[in-house]
Amino acid sequence: MDIAIINTWLLTMEGKGVGIIRNGGIGIEGDKIIHVGKMEGFNYKSADILINGENKMVVMPGLINSHFHSMLTLCRGMVHDLPEIEYMPKGLSLFADVLKGQDFLLGTKLAVLEGLRAGTTTFAEYGIGLASLLNNVYKPFNVRVVATEMITELDFSEEKKTDDLYTFYRFLGNNAFKRANKLFKQFQNDELITCMYGPNALDMVSLDLIKEIKEEAVKRNSKIHMHVAQGGRERLQIEKRYGSSMTTVKLLKEHDLLDSTLIAAHIHDTTREERAVMVRNGVKMVGCPSSISKIDGIIPPLADFIELGGIAAIGTDEAPGTGHHDLFIEMRMASLLSKVAKRDPTVLPPWTSLNLGTLGGARVLDLENKIGSLRPSKQADLILLKLNVPHLTPIIHEPFCNLAANLVYSGKGNEVDTVIINGKIILLNGKFQEIEEEKIINQANKRAQELFPEVSELWRKSGSRMVKYHEQGYI
Numbered sequence: 207m208d209i210a211i212i213n214t215w216l217l218t219m220e221g222k223g224v225g226i227i228r229n230g231g232i233g234i235e236g237d238k239i240i241h242v243g244k245m246e247g248f249n250y251k252s253a254d255i256l257i258n259g260e261n262k263m264v265v266m267p268g269l270i271n272s273h274f275h276s277m278l279t280l281c282r283g284m285v286h287d288l289p290e291i292e293y294m295p296k297g298l299s300l301f302a303d304v305l306k307g308q309d310f311l312l313g314t315k316l317a318v319l320e321g322l323r324a325g326t327t328t329f330a331e332y333g334i335g336l337a338s339l340l341n342n343v344y345k346p347f348n349v350r351v352v353a354t355e356m357i358t359e360l361d362f363s364e365e366k367k368t369d370d371l372y373t374f375y376r377f378l379g380n381n382a383f384k385r386a387n388k389l390f391k392q393f394q395n396d397e398l399i400t401c402m403y404g405p406n407a408l409d410m411v412s413l414d415l416i417k418e419i420k421e422e423a424v425k426r427n428s429k430i431h432m433h434v435a436q437g438g439r440e441r442l443q444i445e446k447r448y449g450s451s452m453t454t455v456k457l458l459k460e461h462d463l464l465d466s467t468l469i470a471a472h473i474h475d476t477t478r479e480e481r482a483v484m485v486r487n488g489v490k491m492v493g494c495p496s497s498i499s500k501i502d503g504i505i506p507p508l509a510d511f512i513e514l515g516g517i518a519a520i521g522t523d524e525a526p527g528t529g530h531h532d533l534f535i536e537m538r539m540a541s542l543l544s545k546v547a548k549r550d551p552t553v554l555p556p557w558t559s560l561n562l563g564t565l566g567g568a569r570v571l572d573l574e575n576k577i578g579s580l581r582p583s584k585q586a587d588l589i590l591l592k593l594n595v596p597h598l599t600p601i602i603h604e605p606f607c608n609l610a611a612n613l614v615y616s617g618k619g620n621e622v623d624t625v626i627i628n629g630k631i632i633l634l635n636g637k638f639q640e641i642e643e644e645k646i647i648n649q650a651n652k653r654a655q656e657l658f659p660e661v662s663e664l665w666r667k668s669g670s671r672m673v674k675y676h677e678q679g680y681i
């Protein structure tokens with residue numbers, strides 16, 4: 207045995223609830239879990255590395271960020287509290303436009319670093335030019351990733367008024383599709399990398415191309431991860447292009463795209479009936495509660511989708527929107543916002559929240575056989591959290607166990623002490639083993655301070671609400 211973790215609480219995510227075991231142990235050999243259970247009878251003495259939790263720690267599956275755009279992380283905090291209509295043209299795009307290739311890589315490093323620190327071991331990365339991110343960040347960091355190359359037929363450099371019908375350029379879509387296919391070939395045998403197809407959204411990719419992409423996805427036994435019914439802008443485009451009675455879900459259904467090949471991000475602009483059709487057809491959902499409440503003032507319909515029997519997961523989306531890549535915050539936000547949306551405190555309890563961040567994510571990303579719970583034969587992706595911190599105290603086990611509730615409602619992510627991915631220790635006792643954390647943070651600060659003064663004039667001219675906050679002395 208390579209690693210044994212002993213005398214610890216286990217939150218296995220196996221069975222109906224969260225699968226709690228008190229005074230348990232875990233054995234890891236190579237990249238796999240070989241033992242999960244009570245300490246009695248656990249023969250750990252031969253282990254090369256011994257981690258003793260002294261019953262002040264909990265081991266749980268590594269968290270899964272199921273919708274993640276990392277490349278703009280250098281723009282964190284640059285755009286907030288704006289009307290949705292100003293968010294892109296008068297906000298994010300001004301800052302994003304000055305970033306160069308290395309800045310995207312630095313953003314990804316920062317985002318993955320942040321995620322790892324807060325216990326995320328799998329990132330469903332969605333972006334443009336992913337080969338570079340995989341080679342320069344994910345592989346050197348030894349992190350599990352579901353890589354989705356974004357495919358769009360829009361030329362983002364064109365000035366767009368929201369009521370104009372977007373022009374599709376097929377060659378742009380084809381180029382991105384080619385890049386995606388290349389990614390599959392390039393990383394097909396990588397233990398930590400799986401690939402998916404990412405037609406961005408139905409207002410940005412033609413139905414013809416999506417159908418071609420789907421054919422390829424089915425052939426490769428892969429999935430399509432798409433932004434679906436994200437909001438008003440998409441609805442307007444769909445109505446203009448396909449007729450005023452059309453909706454994203456209706457179109458997808460009519461064109462045989464609404465099935466278990468589809469992972470649908472967001473789905474805010476859907477009716478309950480449409481969500482029910484999606485669930486019946488095997489579509490899976492990802493919600494991003496922090497990002498969407500902050501950008502749009504909307505609560506993702508996670509509770510509804512789950513109530514209808516659907517399989518769902520959560521993600522942090524992009525840093526300028528969400529403000530963070532911490533799934534502990536996201537699990538709490540999913541729960542609290544859903545309670546508010548339904549005006550019912552029994553909605554989305556802690557065991558469901560924890561599922562969204564672990565096994566639910568694995569099921570949505572089609573990795574259920576590998577990760578998402580602690581079970582012998584699964585890959586060893588797991589995290590250890592300190593329980594002897596004020597905000598998680600006390601932990602009781604009689605008359606019931608309050609561990610899951612404390613993790614979701616009180617957890618901050620900074621209790622994460624050790625992170626293991628595919629049997630390799632990435633973070634031990636709060637210290638990264640190989641990743642140069644301080645260097646990345648310093649580089650990110652330095653680069654942002656170099657870059658963003660360039661934007662000052664354009665930003666002031668935009669006259670956005672943030673400019674007014676600045677003039678009034680708030681920011």
Ligand SMILES: [Zn+2]
Binds near residue numbers: 332523
């Ligand atoms: Zn997204």
